[in-house]
Amino acid sequence: MTETLVETLDAASFDASTRFETSIDKDDLVYFLLNVGDGDTQLILLPETPGGHRHAVVVDCATTKKLPQLVAKLGGVGLLKEPPPGRPLFELVVATHPHQDHIGGMPEFLDKFGDQIGEFWEPGYFHTVAAYAEMMRVIEDLDSAGHSVRHSQPTAGYTRYIGHVQVMTLTPAISLRNRFDTYGIEINNSSIAMRLEFPASRVVQQSPDREFVRPRTQRLLLGADAQTVSWAHALTDFPELHPDESAAASALRVALGKDPLKADVFKVPHHLSKHGLSLELVEQIAPALSLVSSVAGGGKYNFPHTVSQQAIREALQAVSSGKIKRKADHELGIHYTSAKDSTNKALGTICVVISPTGKRSLWRFGDRPADMVDLNAARRWTTK
16 A cells, blocks of 8 residues: 655744634634544634624534543633523534544534534435434434424535524535435535635615625635535536626626635545545635645545645646646645644644634644644644
8 A cells, every 4th residue: 555645844833832722813713623534523613702602513523522522622711601591502513424434423422412502414315324323313312302403404505694604505416415315326425515604795784775795705615525426516506607797697696706616725525535526626616725634644545645635736736737846735725634743743633713804823733533632732833
């Protein structure tokens, strides 16, 4: 087996002098991609409400213990306080698709926090893995116990607003969803990929007219394990709009934006496997940061795959002519949960703190997949 190379980052490029929790502003959105090896566990802390509380979104939970421990630690430093009565701590929890490396820890999480969850999404793809059956059992038990967790199976275009954050489903397309019952698609293509935008573009009432307001927005695109079949549908459902003054184009720009797949932060789909992305997709997203959750070669599937590493690099910096020197991955904004620094220390969990003005900071916590996240070990990436 050929080892896949993941860039080693200079230890001097990290700053540990600032405490992580004190660097967070009340209007910031905080995105965690936990180091769980080949799998996904993601936690998003939304900007504070006027009452001084943050709500959270969870996208997948691959393993037990690690995410609940992080939630407890964030609560301990005041970043995730108990919400007011009647409001859930977790506005939304998403199980993107029923593979063990995405929902292995979800039954435990739901058991522990079920009465603090507002809405639960899963794609509606039945699978025989034990974690899926247990996850659905917990959802049914919560309903029987009187905890009103809304249960949805969204498809492309479904949109939810949580305060000033818009959450939009990009995949699966309705045409793929209609094939689930006949098992006409591969399970990864049932994945719920989603885009978060904040502050959300919206229409506000300014009497007597309704005026469309488009503030400067930041976007995260979370690719789950969606593969090329699913992304082909997304590229059709969410086209890049070139300048056109027709009524239809104007309406689409209002509803979706000029580039509906464009994002500042991209959680790369399927652990950067050879089936998870295409050069065209990355070109349309045009991310400033591309984050990969996987082991550094080896593992069961040898993720990330070299062919996809080359594809994402080429999409971010076209050098196929041979006349331009390829930049290092970190210069292209590519970061891996499995990376190490120049002292051979694991870099681990990635956190991106995003302000509404577009300022971003990237933090690493030095944990290996089996370790808990230690907020006191946080180091801020200082190289641009």
